[in-house]
Amino acid sequence: MEDCVAVDxxxxxxxxxxxFLCNRxxxxxxxxxxCGDKPFKSKEFSNALEISRVSFAPAELMEEMLGTKIGAATVFSSLxxxxxRVKIVFDKAVLSEKYxxxxxxxxxxxxxxxxTDITGKLLSFAHHIPTVIEV
Incomplete structure (x- = not known):
């Protein structure tokens, strides 16, 4: 399995x-x-969740639902x-990292x-149960 690449x-x-993704x-x-360096493949994501193909959600919905603009998506928007309405999905490779x-x-x-602060504290506080997939 490919790990995330270190920034520093x-x-x-x-x-x-x-x-931020959505169905048709x-x-x-x-x-x-x-992982920041991993290419996104819609088909792999959809297959891992056993759902129909997804695409990037419209910018206006991102701002309305998550309070952020394109290029600023963050797990903190779960708050x-x-x-x-938004399902939080982690790539398994991300969860293997300490930070x-x-x-x-x-x-x-x-x-x-x-x-662990994201998965154990933040998402619990935000009442979101994350899904973990391997892509």
């Missing part, structure tokens, strides 16, 4: 890529957190999604955070 070995941190009808939404780097919800700010 001294920081012991990997950058993630967070994608725009009724099912996904926030997919994967805004109080109705749990990862992610957007702070802007296009210019980033942070380093413990992976």
């Amino acid at each position: 070995e001294k920081l012991d941190m990997k950058m993630v890529k967070t994608l 009808q725009k009724t099912d939404f996904y926030l997919f957190i994967t 805004i999604d109080t109705e749990n 990862y780097g992610c957007s702070d919800g802007t296009t210019t700010g980033y942070m380093k955070i413990k992976t």
Whole structure:
């Protein structure tokens, strides 16, 4: 399995890529957190979840549902999604890392955070149960 590529070995941190996706009808939404250097393949993602093909959700829905703009998707938006309309999906490779780097919800700010703090604390507080897939 391919691991995430380190941004800076001294920081012991990997950058993630967070994608806001939806089905064709725009009724099912996904926030997919994967390795920053890994190409996204819609077919692999859909097959892993056993769902119909997905595509990138419209920018206006991202702003409305997650409170962020294109290029600023973040797992922290789960706090805004109080109705749990967006399913949080992790690439298994991300969860094998102690830390990862992610957007702070802007296009210019980033942070380093413990992976277990995201999966164990943040998502629990936000009432989101993440799904883990291997792609």
